[in-house]
Amino acid sequence: MSPSDAAPSPSDGLSACGPAKNSRPAPSIAQPQQSADLPSVSVVVPVYNEELVLQDCLQALQAQLYDGDYEIIVVANACTDSSPEIARAMGVRVVEEPQKGVVFATRAGIAAARGEIIACTDADTLVPPNWVARIAQDLAKPGVVAVTGPFVYHDSPFWLRWGGLIVANLNYKFLIGMNLAVWRWAYDQVGGFDPRYNLGADGELGVRLSKIGKVLIDRRLKVYSSGRRYMVDFWRTIYRYAVTIFSLMLFGKPYFYDFSDIRARFPSRLFKQESYRIWFSGAALRQVRCGQPVVALTFDDGPSHYTAQVLDILRDEGVPASFFVIGRNVERLPELARRIVSEGHAIGHHTYSHGSWTRIESDRQLRRELDLGAQAIKAATGVTPTLMRPPRGLWNPVMIALARQQGYQPVAWSVAARDWQRPSAEIIADRVLRKAVPGSIILLHDGQDTQLDPSMQNTVDSLPTIIRTLKQRGYRFVTVPQLMQLGRLAQGDDTAGPDG
Structure with a gap:
């Protein structure tokens, strides 16, 4: 792909963060041209009925210490709860995607994104204040087209927190959907997320990206996610993830198409797990609406x-x-x-x-x-x-x-x-x-x-x-x-x- 073939970034900039400072077309090699300005970043959050956890996620994203432009896009994926209203009330851009599935929601969010860098996380995930800045720093390294990092299950028993962190740190080549970022030009060049895969689409995307540049595993790019899927459906979750990982390693593509629908199979158990987390954790106080200067x-x-x-x-x-x-x-x-x-x-x-x-x-x-x-x-x-x-x-x-x-x-x-x-x-x-x-x-x-x-x-x-x-x-x-x-x-x- 030559620079003239690439679609330029929209001139109206990022809706949530002000105008983009610089539009950077996709080059014909695996490393984007650099400028003195920090790249603009779009953070895409696919959401399906996450009203209990979404506010925490968005507060963490809005508290980023990043001097460049960045926007947050929530993709309401066939939601039937108040998730879209929560996002809009917090000033976050909302995109609707009626076709249910995290891969369709993520693709829709990226299609609407205006940033030079696309970052993805989940609604049940919390990112540290330096997350966006570290992503931009990692992607500025020569030859790097995508970056990912480990995760911690913050709302789970001690043994699951340790186990999840160990598994995440053993990762040496695959993108992790709750904690990944990619240059937009590279994402477009390889064709983006494959809609044929809902489970393992992140890992499969990383396999294709690794053919045009380096997929960086940054052990310090850590996020905090929910272990609720393991807490309510442990053995099925272990089995599906393990088979998916081995299938990606051997064949470069996932084996299963989709996750187990824990909301349909264990609604009361899942509600108890999510409610426990909100009741005992909640968000830290960041700002107060008080109606006074x-x-x-x-x-x-x-x-x-x-x-x-x-x-x-x-x-x-x-x-x-x-x-x-x-x-x-x-x-x-x-x-x-x-x-x-x-x-x-x-x-x-x-x-x-x-x-x-x-x-x-x-x-x-x-x-x-x-x-x-x-x-x-x-x-x-x-x-x-x-x-x-x-x-x-x-x-x-x-x-x-x-x-x-x-x-x-x-x-x-x-x-x-x-x-x-x-x-x-x-x-x-x-x-x-x-x-x-x-x-x-x-x-x-x-x-x-x-x-x-x-x-x-x-x-x-x-x-x-x-x-x-x-x-x-x-x-x-x-x-x-x-x-x-x-x-x-x-x-x-x-x-x-x-x-x-």
Whole structure:
């Protein structure tokens, strides 16, 4: 295929993310031409009656830390529930596909997509905040036409979480449908998903893509999916997946056409599994609809030697904030933790050691992190924290379930300055001011991990500009608990739910 043969990207750009910066035609070789701009990305989510889990999935996708253009497309695949309405209410583009089957839904979503990169995930899957950015980084490598990564069954027993992760990490050549991305030109060049296969269409697509370029297996491109199919129909699921994998390895195509329909065969068992997940996990609070021009400043990873400067600025400007502190740092600088509380700020839990919570760990290990962190905060301030934010925002429902069981409100963010990358104070302020809207939870840092001197001076220097500019725009500053209370009042009840 020559550049003149390729269909150009639409000039109107991505509906959910603004105009596309650059249209890149398909070249005649296996690697696309590169430009200074980040490629546009379309994320396709096929959906069949997923009203219990869809909001969590879309909130994770809307929280991506990606500077390029990206859109989210939900494909309503013969839905009879409220899934399409949920997506539209969250501002997500919805495409209808009446022919039932994940392969037909995915093909329809890709046909409507406007991105240079096509990424696919499932409605019962949660992606980390750096998922889209890592996909773009992987596909920029020479010769790479597609990328995939492992998955963790986040809502399943410990043995199934481990087993699923081991199997996913043994993958050495096949695309995984809940966690894949491909250059659009390469997808078109090989003919896209084959509609003859509903089960194994992802693996079969990868076989054809591997003939024109490299299919990269990125072990760090991890997502969190549901093990509900195994939980309600274990042996049939094991059998079908195993036969499909061996058939792909030996013959390059799947053996079975379709999955077992667990909704038709086990409706009550599936409902129980999905309801259990929603009841105990739910979504982290990212933004609150409160009907007022208010925002919440939050600071992570303190206290550090920069926390005092942050507190001085907040005091001088008369602004409250919320600090998510690391237990180990609190033990080393208890006087700063006490000052946070004494000056009227909210204090939250950011675990004890700031380790990675995306690994498969036992419930006992996770509880220990929560318990030690809470003890450190209580000992220094006399306050028992009720807010909790996971390290690096890479949460999963297993962790959220444990946090909720221990009485914590999981808190994420809707605006991230990415100040941990140490950009200039001007860039930090610009990132916040461009994205802040009423009800925003803004993420900044007064520390980094467990370092006492983490070089966060640019964040400190950006604060006066952020605060004064938002005040000029008519905004007031509140703590996260105050923001939640305003959300309750706006909703006319006493529960403030998360808002994507």
